Structure formats: structure tokens, C-alpha cells
Amino acid sequence: MDLEEKVILITGASSGIGKAVALALSHKHNRIVIVARRKELLSDVANDIQKNGSEALAIDGDALDEEQAAKAVRETVSRFGRIDIALLNIGAGPSLNTATACPGDIKQNMRVNYDSMVNFFCPLVRQMKTQASGGIVANTNSLAGFLGMPSQGQYSAAKAACRIFLDTARIELKPFNIRVLTLCPGFVVTERNKHPGLPKSLTMSMDEAAQHILKALKAETKEYLFPSSLKMAVVVGRALPHFLQDKILSRMAD
Numbered sequence: 001m002d003l004e005e006k007v008i009l010i011t012g013a014s015s016g017i018g019k020a021v022a023l024a025l026s027h028k029h030n031r032i033v034i035v036a037r038r039k040e041l042l043s044d045v046a047n048d049i050q051k052n053g054s055e056a057l058a059i060d061g062d063a064l065d066e067e068q069a070a071k072a073v074r075e076t077v078s079r080f081g082r083i084d085i086a087l088l089n090i091g092a093g094p095s096l097n098t099a100t101a102c103p104g105d106i107k108q109n110m111r112v113n114y115d116s117m118v119n120f121f122c123p124l125v126r127q128m129k130t131q132a133s134g135g136i137v138a139n140t141n142s143l144a145g146f147l148g149m150p151s152q153g154q155y156s157a158a159k160a161a162c163r164i165f166l167d168t169a170r171i172e173l174k175p176f177n178i179r180v181l182t183l184c185p186g187f188v189v190t191e192r193n194k195h196p197g198l199p200k201s202l203t204m205s206m207d208e209a210a211q212h213i214l215k216a217l218k219a220e221t222k223e224y225l226f227p228s229s230l231k232m233a234v235v236v237g238r239a240l241p242h243f244l245q246d247k248i249l250s251r252m253a254d
């Protein structure tokens, strides 16, 4: 889909990758709806979107609340009449060790990554099914969702759950012309997530990540892993026997 003059809803757009994608799209005369909890940050992003020539609608709300998510979708449609693209981008991966984690922290992370996606997914699908042109539902997933990463078990599991759920949705929503994309970044340096222990060559900036996401939205790539160097590492890593996978991944925990 070309990315001009579209109605685009982005969750988790007050900071990080979501904000960078919103700003990258704002140069193309789009109508951009941004959702997150921090009202002041959202309002700054909305101002920047407008300065760049697009319309903005900022909706503050908690994506863990099913009704607030449905309301955000309703507000978008009532303001702009349709939704062409939704980027469901909310997520976080705090360090947790399975040897010491408590059930509450593990389940909370599933809520932040998976429930926040599902709460938007269902009302979006209801809306897009009514649109002759269908639409695109994309999820900011992670390369961490392909392997059980040390200190990220709950995050890897939540992202894998999103990916598999959306694999089913891609098949079931095809008759409605709703295209489902899973976008999987490697390490992105954001305001909250600096990846201090990693060499620069393994990280990318928010703007670089945003450009990758725009490319995938435009090409409607069903599953897009980036950057290519880390994509290769994940593909090869998954093909290795478990004893070798464990050996390599446990080095990352040291």
C-alpha cells in the first residue's frame, strides 16, 4: 500500500519506535492517530505531525483496558471515517530470570505485549471488515520472539504468541482483504531502551527502525525480520540442534 493520504493508527506512539514511525509517516499528508498513556508526550508528537503536514489525533488511554482500546478505534472512525493501516506497537521486555521470577511479573509482560495487541486487534478487524479496501494490521514484534532468550523468557514467549496468533489471522482475514504483518526488529536504541552492553554494530537507531517499518508496510511483507545481519543469526540459530542453541544463548547470559 502506498503510504500517502492514509488513515493510520499507531499504538505506543508517545516514545520510541512508534513515535519514530508516526513522524516518518507525517511527511506524506496522512491522518495519523497516536495512542499511549502519557498525554503530554502524545501532544508533543501530535504537534510535530501537524508541523510536517499531516493531520493528528492523539488519544490517551490504557491499551490493557479492552473498552479503552475499542473506544480509540471508534474515535478514529468517527473522526476520519475509516482506518487503512494499524501498527500495534505496544510492548516491553524488562529483564527477568526464570529462576527467580514470580507469576505476576511473567503474566504482566504477556499482558503488555499480547493483550495490548489483542484489545486493538478485534475492534480493528470489525471495522476493516466493513471497508471494501480492507486494511493492514501490523504488529511490532521482535527477533526475540523466535528464540528463548536468556533473561527475556517472558518477552520471547509473549512475542511468539503474537506472531503465531497473527499467522492464523493472516489466513482467516484474507477473504476480507485485511493484510496481517509481523515486523520483527533487532536491537533498537530508544529513549527507554539503550542496550548499554551491546556493540554499536548490533544496534540501530529509532529512525532506521522506522524506515524498515515503512518499507515493510509499503511492500506488505507478511513477516519482516531486520536488520538482515541479525535475521541471519536468528534463522541459523533456529536451525541448530538444541544443545548448540543452548550453548550459544547461555553465553549471552554470562
Ligand SMILES: NC(=O)c1ccc[n+]([C@@H]2O[C@H](COP(=O)([O-])OP(=O)(O)OC[C@H]3O[C@@H](n4cnc5c(N)ncnc54)[C@H](OP(=O)(O)O)[C@@H]3O)[C@@H](O)[C@H]2O)c1
Binding pocket: 011, 012, 013, 014, 015, 016, 017, 018, 035, 036, 037, 038, 039, 041, 061, 062, 063, 064, 089, 090, 091, 092, 093, 112, 116, 140, 141, 142, 143, 184, 185, 186, 187, 188, 189, 190, 191, 192, 193
Ligand atoms: N527497542 C528495541 O530494541 C525493540 C526491539 C525489538 C522490538 N521492540 C518492540 O518495539 C515496540 C516499541 O518498543 P520501544 O522500544 O519503542 O519502547 P518504548 O519507547 O517504551 O515505547 C512503548 C510505547 O508503548 C506505550 N505503552 C506501553 N504500555 C502501554 C499501555 N498499557 N497502554 C498504552 N500505551 C502503552 C508507551 O507509552 P506510554 O508509556 O505513554 O503509555 C510507549 O509509547 C515494542 O513492542 C517492543 O517490544 C523493541
